[in-house]
Amino acid sequence: MVEAWTAAQIREAERPHLEAGEPLMRRAADGLADVVRDVLRASSSSRDGRAGRILLLVGSGNNGGDALYAGESLARELVPQGGAVTVVPVGSRVHEAALAAALAAGAVLDDVEAWCDAAVVAGVLPAYDVLLDGLVGTGSNGAGLRGDSLRVVRAVLPVVAGATWGVGAEAAAASASASGTGRDAGTSPAGGSAADGDAIGPAPRVIAVDVPSGIGVDDGALPDPPHVLPADVTVTFGGHKVGLVVGPGAERAGRVVLVDIGIGPDLARMPPAVTTP
Secondary structure, eight states: EEEEHHHHHHHHHHHHHHHTTHHHHHHHHHHHHHHOOHHHHHHHHGGTTTOOOEEEEEOOOOOHHHHHHHHHHHHHHHGGOOOOOEEESSSSOOOHHHHHHHHTTEEEEGGGGGGGOOHHHHHHHHGSSSEESSSSOTTSSSSSSOOOHHHHHHHHHHHHHHSOOOGOOOOHHHHHTTTTTTTTTTSTTTSSOOOGOOOOOOEEEEEEEEOOSBBTTTTOOSSSSSOOOSSSSEEEEEEEGGGGSSSHHHSSSOOOEEOOOOHHHHHTTOSSEEEEE
């Protein structure tokens, strides 16, 4: 049985802890980094012993801060081993302290414009092992991404999903998977090769930060067209969100990992919005 809460309930449970100065973001980031490490270990055999490479898509909200602090921790381990943590700031602002911490640990900042170009993304994204989707969190109502967030997701989708879900091609995605042009096929969405003549390798594992960006957090709704990155793993904080267990949003969440940030007793005093078997 899984109990799930609305975004408003989660915020209400967090409120006294934030007012008390508890480091909820750091707790969330530590749990997120642990899941990334697990994913990297599971895929280590496909990397020929090289250190992992992680891409952070960072939006303006708190989940962007979660991703950045996780990136700080991971960069301290991976960069000295020859790995990489790349930060793509998407949105009008990012969490300044978390960004500074990530860069001080060895992460590098990249230009968002390059990640809005599908041809560029097709050539460079497969070099990464993990993509952290920290674009939009519990503030999303399923109405859809906008601005650079939308542009980046549209450019990334063909690589991570094997087809452009956002133009109503979900059947094409299934066909691509069956024909060997999906997530692990080792080719570009067009069946060609990466820039500079290098063949595109397996797509990175997508880890959603709290929720897959763009889903309706309280109802699992998808925007129309459904520009949402399908996650292999969603790392959610404090309690399950309704959109992770119901509706088409749940189908984009992949395996859901719940990280305890210390608000469980507060949520236990609230009736869950949804209970699923």
